Amino acid sequence: MEKLANNFIKNTKHTTRLYLKLLLLLLFTGQSFAQVTSFENGKDYILGGLSVTGLQSYNEQTVKTYTGLRVGQPITVPGDEISAVIKKLWSLELFSNVEMYYTNIEGDNIFLELNITERPTLANVTVYGVKKRKVEDIINDTDLKKGKKITESLIANTKNYLQNKYKKQGYLNAKVNIVTAADTSATNSENMVINVKKGDKVKIRSITFEGNEKLSNKRLAKSLKKTKKKKFYRFWKKSKYIEGDYKEDLSSLVDAYAERGYRDARVLSDTFIKVDENNIDLKIKVEEGNKYYFGNINFVGNSVYTDRELGRILGIRKGQTYNGVLLKERVQDDSKPDAVDLTNLYQNNGYLFSSINPVEVSAVNDTIDFEIRIIEGKETFLDHVTVVGNDKTNDHVIFRELRTRPGQKYSKDNIVRSIRELGQLGFFDAEQITPDIQNPDPNAGTVDVQYSLVESGSSQIELQGGFGGGGFIGTLGLSFSNFSLKNIFNGEAYKPVPMGDGQTFALRLQASRTFRVYSLNFAEPWLGGKKPVRFNLSLSRTQQFATNFDNRGRIDVDRDRGFAITGISAGLAKRVQWPDDFFTISHSLSYQLYDFNDFNNGLFNFGNGSSNSLSYTLGISRSSQGPSRIFPLSGSNFELTAKFTPPYSLFGNKDFRGIRDEIDEITERLFEIGATPANIEEQLEFAELSDQLERLEEERFKLLEFYKIKFRGDWYTNLVDKLVLRTNAEFGFLGSYNNDIGAVPFERFFVGGDGLGNFTLDGRDVIQLRGYENSSLTPFSTNPVTGNQERDGGTIYNKFSLELRYPLTLKPSASIYALSFLEAGNAFNNFNEYNPFELKRSAGVGLRIFMPAFGLLGIDFGYGFDTDANPNSSGPSGWQTHFIIGQQF
Structure with a gap:
């Protein structure tokens, strides 16, 4: 081999593939350049020239510069300089071949040629076998950007990523083929074609267990939360096999034993049996071990809390069946940020750096003694609290909602609560509010907290038109929930309106041939800027014109006859600390003038004159739902209001x-x-x-006197994943002080339908009960003048509902969730007729879409199982379709 190299180098007079031959020597002999005969110790030259060949898109001078070689520099051939240059160029992954030749030697001068082959660049990517909307995600996830160099590793990594991606989704037979072809429209570029064949999802035909005597097969199968065998009725938890979920479920199976005292239980083996291309069997062999019980549990290292205080939180007594899962949860429950456990007890009271570890100290027969070893650490205080990502919302709007302040004791509970409060503002994407614990210093006992926020749209526009009430109805609504009143005269702040101070400004106009509605609302959530006192001001004007039918059956509008409501209300609401700081007490004062001018259409008992309503409303509410205002996962919302007028009589x-x-x-x-x-x-x-x-x-009814009591409660329970159960109960009662006057014809309850009350003439409450036509569950009475059966509105109602919700997406651009519901409710003329068990029932499904610019949109399909309140109705209400616009979430 050495002789071959000597002869090759001595006899070469033209371009010589020096590097390639030397590389062969290294490959077969393991020698370095300096060990090769004839260049045994290397020979020193002066670099007389360097040329670069094979370039297509790169500049020659750029490549020369990158090599670091300079004409006139001393160079040893062979030597480390040449090896380093070639290695450096290979590391760029821009070239598929790099070779160094010497072209001439003149005395001490050597002339070198660097020949490279450029890798092709990526022009276009085409993906077959997946939905079009998924293609962009694949390109982004695999970083297949136009202009990227095509390498073997890029192709291999892309293929492996996609195959693993679909295997994780249950497509175990997924195949991915990638080919490239020259792109004739550009120099040295290639198009890539990715062909995905997912095949069918692999299902689990059966799951069998061996070695289990203490726990039944059914109990063990139930412990596998995400791994289920095929059953014809299974539609929520699918039976597809996903390896990651299966491995987690094996741990859950061991936990099922640990919860029942079998500490030593383990999985001896699990076997994957392929039945055919689409089905597998799973066989799991377990060893159960003996059943154990808790013995003595001692706390070690605690000085802040007594053994009794810690024992009360731990909640485990000597003699109880051993439960390893419960013990872990009572020490630190990672599934709930606000869990009642020992770790949170310390972390909610300033001990961020505390650590708590349960240790088995003895196991005699079937009894295990524990020590709960506690390192309390130094009491921790917040040093800096910062927010990032708020491009529109001013800092003071955010900081006033935070429960964390510099100088305060660190509290995990305060951080969790701060996240909820920020999510409830509606200005940020609740799913992306992230608290970042920074610069923890156990010695100084300080820590920084930074809240990362993502702004979401907080303004809404309502622009709609439709036919109803005898003609075209147009609606224009503008709602700005992050308004800034102080900048209203600042022209530079209009983007498109002054924003950032957290105020609410809403303007709504609705009109048709027969009616007009105008309303204006303004709210300041922190009146004075010091305390959470909400101020609200509302102005409204409603006009309804009289109508007649001409001889052709067309509606004729008489604007000289009609009915109008002019109203103004102002209110204050303050957050209080008792019974807890989720409570709010509100007060409002309102005045409405009901003015009639030769208008009697059966809604009211008189058609000329006016009524006056001056009322005070007291409200008590508690809202702990969250973290998102649009799709709450947990918590509740209760509201009790009492509206009173003076008892004039x-x-x-x-x-x-x-x-x-x-x-x-x-x-x-x-x-x-x-x-x-x-x-x-x-x-x-x-x-x-x-x-x-x-x-x-x-x-x-010249001066209206009444009292009106309403209650509404919503509970949100997170069942599994993001499947949420919303439970709702409502009640309302309209009463009078003087039986001789009786119930007023205004402020009544109209039950049934979609619950939309955008156009209401008389202060009525429109109650949603899907599966029935709008207001169809409202009691009827006979008008003595017209003799017609007319809905006067109920003076009492109750309603109950269960609603299962599951989100399809919770992105800032659009939050979408599906729902199913069961509802029951009814309205009654008076308390004597009231029967809380005489309910009209319904069930159905629906969809909600929340877009920041347009608010909430939705559709419900409900089936009413009972008849409505119309005396002429018979049989069930049947299927009804309801469109939801701007309803409460």
């Missing part, structure tokens, strides 16, 4: 009893005559009595 001397008796007499006579009098005398009497009844009703 108690201070006056008006004879409401006489008025009521006279109304009853007139009403009885009108019913006797009927809505269509038989002769002229009865017609005149009917008209006179109708006018008299109208005047009496106006006198009766």
Whole structure:
């Protein structure tokens, strides 16, 4: 081999493949350059010139510069300089071949040629075998960007990534083929084609257990949370085999034994049996061991808390069946950030650097003694608290919601609560609020907290049109929930409106030929900026015009006759600390003027005159739902409100009893005559009595007096993963101080349908109960003037519902979740008729989409199992479709 090298080098007069031959010597002899005969010690030269060949897209001078070789420098051939240059160029992964030749030797000068072959660049990627919407994700995940150099490792890594990706999803037979072909439209570039054949998901035909005597096969199969065998009725937890989930479930199986005292239980073997291309069998062999019990449990190292305090949190007594899972959870439950355990007890009271470890100290027969060894560490205080990512929202809006302040004791509970409060603002993506614990210093007892935020849209626009009420209805709504009033005269702040101070400003206009609605709302959540006192101001104006039908059956609108409500309300709401700091107490004062002008369509008892309503509302609420306002996973929301007007009749001397008796007499006579009098005398009497009844009703309700009690409760329970059960209960009652006056014709409850109350004339509450037409569960009464059956609204109602929710996506751009529901409720004329068990039932499914710019949109398909309140109805309500716009979440 040495002789071959000598002869090759001595006889070469033209371009010589020096590096390649020397590389062969190294391969077959294991020698270094310096050990090769004829260049045994290397020969020193002066670099007379360096040329680069084979370039297609790179500049020659750039490559020369990168080699580090300079004309005129001393160089040893063979030597470390050449080896280092070649190695350096290979490491770039830009070239598929690198060779160094010498082309000439003139005295002490040597001339070298560097020949390289450039790797092709990626032009386009085409993916077959997957849905089009998934292609972009694949390209991003595998980093197949245009212009990237195509290497063997890139192709291999892409193939392995995709095959593993689909195997994790249950496609164990997934195959991925990748080919490249020259792209004729560009120099040295290639197109890549990825062909994915996922095949069918591999299902688990059977799961068998061996060695189990203490726990049944059914109990062990149940402990495998994500690994289930095929059953025809299984639709929620699929039976596909996913290796990662299966390995986790084997640990869960051991935990099932540990929960029942079998500390030594283990999986001896698990066998994967391939039945065919689409089915496998699993065989799991276990060793159960003996059953154990807790013995003495002693705490060691604790000085902050007594043994009794720690024992109360631990909740485990001597003689109980050993439960390793419970012991771990009571020491540190990682599944719940707000769990009641020993670790949180310390971390919620400033001891961030504490550590708690349960240690078995003895195991005699079937009894295990433990020591809970505690290192409390130094009390920890917050040094710096910062936020990042808030591009629109001002810092003070965020910091006033935080429960963590510099100088405070570290508290994990305060951090969890801060995340909830930020999520409830609605300005940030609740799924991406991340607290980052920084610069922990156990010696100084300090730590920094940084909250990373991602802004989400906080403004909504409502622009819709449709036909109803006799013509086209147009709606324009603008809602800005992160408004800044102080910058309203600052032209530079309009992007498109002043934002960032957390205030709410909403304007809504709705109009058709027959009605108009205007409303304006403003809310400041921190009045004065020092305390969480919410101020709210609302102005509204509603107009309804009288309508008639012409001889062609078309609606004729009479704008000189109508009904209007003008209202104003102002309120204050304050967060309180008792019974806990989730409670809010609110107060509001409102005034409504109900003005009638020759308008009587059966909704009210009179068509001319006015009514006045001055009311005070007291509200007590508790809201702990979260972390997201749109899709809460846990917590609850309760609200109790009581609305009162002054009891005017108690201070006056008006004879409401006489008025009521006279109304009853007139009403009885009108019913006797009927809505269509038989002769002229009865017609005149009917008209006179109708006018008299109208005047009496106006006198009766000139000053409205009533009280209105409402309760609403929502509970959110996270069942598994992000499957949430929402439980709801509602109750409402409208009462009167004076039985002679009776219940007012306003402020009533209308139950049934989608629950949308955008256009309400009389302060009514519109209650959702899907599966029935809108307001169809509202009681009817007979109008003595028209003789028609009309919905007057109930004075009492109750409603209950169960709703299962599961999110399809919770991205900032759009949150989408599916739901199924069971509902039951009803409305009643008065308390004497009230029966809480006389409920109208329904069930169905639905979908909700929340987009920051447009608010909540949804659709429900509900089936009503009972008849509605219409006396002429028979049989169940049946299927109803409800469209949801702007409803509560």
